[in-house]
Each structure stands twice: as C-alpha cells, then as structure tokens.
C-alpha cells in the first residue's frame with residue numbers, strides 16, 4: 512500500500528475503525544472570498560522550509576513525512592491554517608472543493624474537504640483511501656495532481672491541482688457537443704493518460720465527463736480515482752460508476768481488466784461528439800440491453816472516421832478492443848488531433 516511507504520504516520524486517512532484521530536489540527540472556519548486568483552496559476556512547486564509537496568523524487572512521498580528526528584521538530588504536516596481559503600469551486604457528494612492558496616509559497620491549489628462522518632456513514636473509507644493512494648503517486652500532464660492530504664477531527668482535506676476551467680461535464684452541457692477537432696484532442700489526451708495509468712497497473716474504471724477536469728490551457732485532466740484499482744484485478748466487482756459508461760463485462764458482473772477503460776473511452780468519444788452517451792435510454796433496463804448488444808445509432812453529422820474509431824473501441828469482447836497505443840495512430844486522431852493542436856475553445860479564447 513502506498514500510504515505505508517509514505518512514512519506519514521499521523522496522516523493516515525482515518526484513524527482505525529471509528530476512533531477519533533489524534534490529530535489536533537485547527538478547524539478554521541471557511542472564508543469564501545479571501546483572495547483573487549492570479550491570471551496565470553503559480554507554477555513553481557508548492558514547497559517551503561518545512562514542507563515539500565510537489566517535486567519529491569520518491570513519488571510515494573505525497574506529503575513530506577512528519578519527522579521523528581528531534582532536530583527536525585519544526586517539520587510538521589499540513590493543516591488548514593497553512594492555506595488562505597477562497598471561493599467554493601464545486602460541491603461533491605461528500606464535501607466541497609475550495610480554491611485555496613498556500614500562505615508561504617502563494618501556490619494556488621484546490622482543497623477538497625470531505626467530512627469523516629459522511630464517509631463512515633456511507634462506508635466508503637476504502638474508496639477514499641484508494642483515491643489518495645493512487646492519485647498521489649501519478650505524475651502525468653493529463654492527470655490531476657494530488658499534492659497531499661491532511662485531516663482534523665471532522666474533515667479530510669485533499670490538496671489538489673487547481674483546474675481552472677472546471678468539469679468537462681459542465682463545458683459539454685454549456686456547448687451541447689464538441690466539434691470533431693476538440694473531441695479528438697480530448698480523446699487523444701485521455702488515451703495518453705490511460706496508457707500511463709495502465710503502465711502503472713492502475714485501472715480507472717470510472718471514466719466519464721464528471722470525472723474529467725479542464726486545466727489552464729484547456730487541457731484534459733483525469734480526476735477522481737475513487738473507483739480505480741490496481742491490476743491484476745480479476746475481482747467480480749460490485750457495480751460501480753455510471754451505468755452509461757459501464758462495459759458489458761462489468762454489467763454482467765464478470766471479471767474485468769484494463770479493457771474497461773478502453774470501452775469507456777469509446778463511450779466518452781460518442782458523448783463528446785453527440786452530447787449524449789450512446790446507450791442512453793428511457794430506463795435502466797433499456798440501457799443494459801443496448802450495452803449488452805452494443806446497439807448504437809450515430810447521428811448523420813458524425814464523420815466516418817470517428818464512427819470507425821468508436822466501432823473499434825465499443826466491442827463486446829474486451830480482448831478485441833483497439834489497444835490504446837493504436838488509438839493514437841487512428842486516422843481520426845491523426846487528422847483532427849496532431850501534436851500541438853489545441854481545442855477550439857482554447858483557440859477562441861486566444862482570439863478574443
């Protein structure tokens with residue numbers, strides 16, 4: 512388990528069972544508008560004399576550990592008093608996300624605040640722990656960084672990279688659907704991030720627009736690793752994730768592997784281009800049926816090359832899905848998302 516390697520004894524996510532944790536960090540009241548965000552996010556590593564978050568060589572050192580050495584007594588873990596809290600960025604099921612700025616470095620981050628009581632009541636301790644363990648270790652431009660975490664009596668705080676343009680889901684709802692160029696760029700970026708995850712033996716298992724954020728340069732970032740697992744995982748899983756994005760093997764409760772992310776990539780490609788997921792139906796039963804028999808209707812405006820790619824991703828047999836490395840070489844990607852191409856939203860912003 513990564514957390515064990517992290518040397519950070521006080522920063523275990525939750526104290527054992529339901530006992531109250533020993534951490535005595537402050538529970539500062541949240542201010543909502545205490546500072547303005549700079550136009551360009553601060554890009555230097557979040558670091559100061561006592562704590563180093565960003566560039567630790569050992570990627571497991573998500574938070575600089577508390578020291579047992581007396582000489583280093585000054586070293587302490589993060590607490591909410593280390594941050595100026597800004598406006599809320601969004602609301603999740605188990606807490607809120609705030610814009611925040613580390614006081615010494617002025618590094619701008621997103622602080623996700625989760626309530627321990629809600630996590631315990633919903634019995635999702637494992638999910639949160641897994642999210643932290645996995646996300647802390649991943650380093651990729653298309654994966655949201657988790658710099659560290661800390662907790663107080665009632666809350667868990669996740670220190671996250673700030674994604675300026677928020678959730679892809681929101682952007683998609685505002686625009687209805689994306690043009691082929693923008694969709695291809697996001698599919699290319701997501702493919703690269705998934706290739707990286709899979710080389711680290713991580714299966715995300717919950718790719719969907721709600722779990723994707725858009726960064727400063729309109730680049731896509733995978734967030735939310737709550738349902739991810741380390742492979743090999745031949746576990747028959749409880750149904751997790753949104754039904755629309757679940758693969759046939761998942762809805763049938765069969766063992767599954769990396770290829771579930773390839774399936775979700777195909778579903779996302781359709782939703783980005785069309786504005787609705789391909790297996791959308793009036794009830795769950797119909798959605799199940801459509802997934803199981805891969806019943807897809809493509810609107811006329813979808814190009815032949817895009818259909819060809821989706822047809823190769825949305826394949827019932829997981830072993831026959833197009834490997835991710837091949838996605839990057841697919842003619843639709845090569846034509847619409849050559850290296851250096853920017854989403855249309857970005858180009859529009861530059862021109863205005």
Ligand code: AMP
Pocket residue numbers: 600601602603604605606607608621655671672673674675677678724734735
């Ligand atoms: P979550 O609890 O992770 O589902 O987040 C709720 C909402 O907060 C998301 O839909 C985003 O709009 C926003 N949000 C979460 N994390 C970030 C972040 N790192 N940067 C910017 N906005 C975020």
